[in-house]
Amino acid sequence: MKNITEVLEWRYATKKFDTNKKLTDEILNQILEAGRLSPSSLGLQPWKFILVENVELRTKLREAGYNQPQITDASHLVVLTYKNSLDEAYVDSYLKYTADLRGITTDDLKSYKDMIMGSITSRTPEELKVWNSRQVYIPLGVMLTASALLEVDTCPMEGFDTNKFDEILGLNEMGYSSTAILALGYRAEDDDTAHYKKSRFGTEEIIIRK
Numbered sequence: 001m002k003n004i005t006e007v008l009e010w011r012y013a014t015k016k017f018d019t020n021k022k023l024t025d026e027i028l029n030q031i032l033e034a035g036r037l038s039p040s041s042l043g044l045q046p047w048k049f050i051l052v053e054n055v056e057l058r059t060k061l062r063e064a065g066y067n068q069p070q071i072t073d074a075s076h077l078v079v080l081t082y083k084n085s086l087d088e089a090y091v092d093s094y095l096k097y098t099a100d101l102r103g104i105t106t107d108d109l110k111s112y113k114d115m116i117m118g119s120i121t122s123r124t125p126e127e128l129k130v131w132n133s134r135q136v137y138i139p140l141g142v143m144l145t146a147s148a149l150l151e152v153d154t155c156p157m158e159g160f161d162t163n164k165f166d167e168i169l170g171l172n173e174m175g176y177s178s179t180a181i182l183a184l185g186y187r188a189e190d191d192d193t194a195h196y197k198k199s200r201f202g203t204e205e206i207i208i209r210k
């Protein structure tokens, strides 16, 4: 079995997927679960992951994604979206869910609620959007790593028109916005980028010890 460094050396942003190879449901679900189980600031999970299975939708998304082939050719496509706003009703629903899960009352979580609301009300609506959109990169990273551990190839992507994606997927009506895509599948044998030497600055350059 590969160690984590070998796994991360193995993964690369796949440009050309083998259109004949598909993830099994079991593998796909493990990757989606890795996203769902990701941490978020205050535990608020301000995201939804859209698994786009409809072929016509994927064709439209490819047009809105500067015609990047991964959008249609990968086995599966996940669009990561963030919540456009956060309000007390959302916080209450999260705390009720948590309280029920843990067999406690929402009153027990009163000081936690105060902390969350303090954090939300100290931000402007625009700052809340930025904050939420940043959270989405955590499940993106977790799913990238989980995929690599499962020997699934991926391409994380930001190269697309978010407004068009939102429109095609009806995200505005849901109160969400697209921020990144995760294409999942298996590399084509002739994807030359698989053999590019990984370009990363050295450990001394990136890891600063003080």
Ligand SMILES: Cc1cc2nc3c(=O)[nH]c(=O)nc-3n(C[C@H](O)[C@H](O)[C@H](O)COP(=O)(O)O)c2cc1C
Residues within 6 Å of the ligand: 011, 012, 013, 014, 015, 068, 155, 156, 157, 158, 159, 160, 180, 198, 199
């Ligand atoms: C947030 C994010 C957005 C990216 N957007 C694209 C994209 O739109 N298209 C693409 O082919 N690669 C995209 N990439 C892949 C990067 O170019 C790639 O990860 C980087 O060059 C390092 O190469 P490696 O992942 O193969 O090691 C993106 C990567 C990240 C993390």
